[in-house]
Amino acid sequence: MTVGIPASDPAFASLRDFRPLLLKAHKILMDAEKDRYEASHGAIATKGDYLRLVLSHEQFSWLRPISQLIVQIDEVLMSKQPQPVERAPELLNQARHLLHDTEIGQVFQDRTESVARHNPEMAAMAQRMDELMQPYAPEANPDTPD
Numbered sequence: 301m302t303v304g305i306p307a308s309d310p311a312f313a314s315l316r317d318f319r320p321l322l323l324k325a326h327k328i329l330m331d332a333e334k335d336r337y338e339a340s341h342g343a344i345a346t347k348g349d350y351l352r353l354v355l356s357h358e359q360f361s362w363l364r365p366i367s368q369l370i371v372q373i374d375e376v377l378m379s380k381q382p383q384p385v386e387r388a389p390e391l392l393n394q395a396r397h398l399l400h401d402t403e404i405g406q407v408f409q410d411r412t413e414s415v416a417r418h419n420p421e422m423a424a425m426a427q428r429m430d431e432l433m434q435p436y437a438p439e440a441n442p443d444t445p446d
Contacts, residue, residue, distance in 0.1 A: 303382035311385035312377065314392060318432045319373050321425045322395065325412065326366050328422055332415050333360055362407040369395055389436060396433035 306312040334350065337359055344350045354360045369391075376387050399405045416423035 302385045304385045306377045306379055306383050306388075309385065312383075312388045314432050314435075315373060315388040316377060318392060318395065318429060319370070319377060321429050321432075322366070322373070323370055325422065325425050325429065326363065326370060328415055328419065329366075329408070329411050330354070330360075330363060332411060333363065362404045365398060365404050366408065369398060392433055393436040395429075396436045399429070399433070400437075 302311075304311050306316070334344065337353065337357070338344060344353065354363070372394075373391055376383050376391065397405075399408050412422060412426045416426060
């Protein structure tokens with residue numbers, strides 16, 4: 301097993317590039333979901349109420365696994381200890397699987413496409429994330445189990 305320091309090792313470069321894109325996309329999608337919620341239920345009174353909705357309301361449930369993935373990526377990239385370099389492609393494969401091959405991924409794709417119609421930055425971020433995840437697609441990496 302080869303290890304490296306995530307903050308500087310080239311083996312982690314794609315993951316370092318991917319993380320801020322996913323984080324920003326997540327924030328934009330959270331805001332869009334909040335707008336959808338408020339359109340149906342009225343304004344959310346406080347930040348505490350919003351947090352409770354994000355953590356427990358069904359409408360926001362599809363975003364939770366993405367939040368968890370961001371935390372996993374952060375734990376690796378912010379580690380001061382050397383990490384297995386295999387962890388970077390594992391996390392990018394996990395992201396690709398989550399964002400493309402699951403029910404959550406379908407909602408993510410639909411919401412991203414909807415937001416991208418009015419937000420060119422979102423469209424560009426989604427395209428770049430797809431480029432970074434592409435090497436981890438099953439057809440690009442037939443030995444990787446799905």
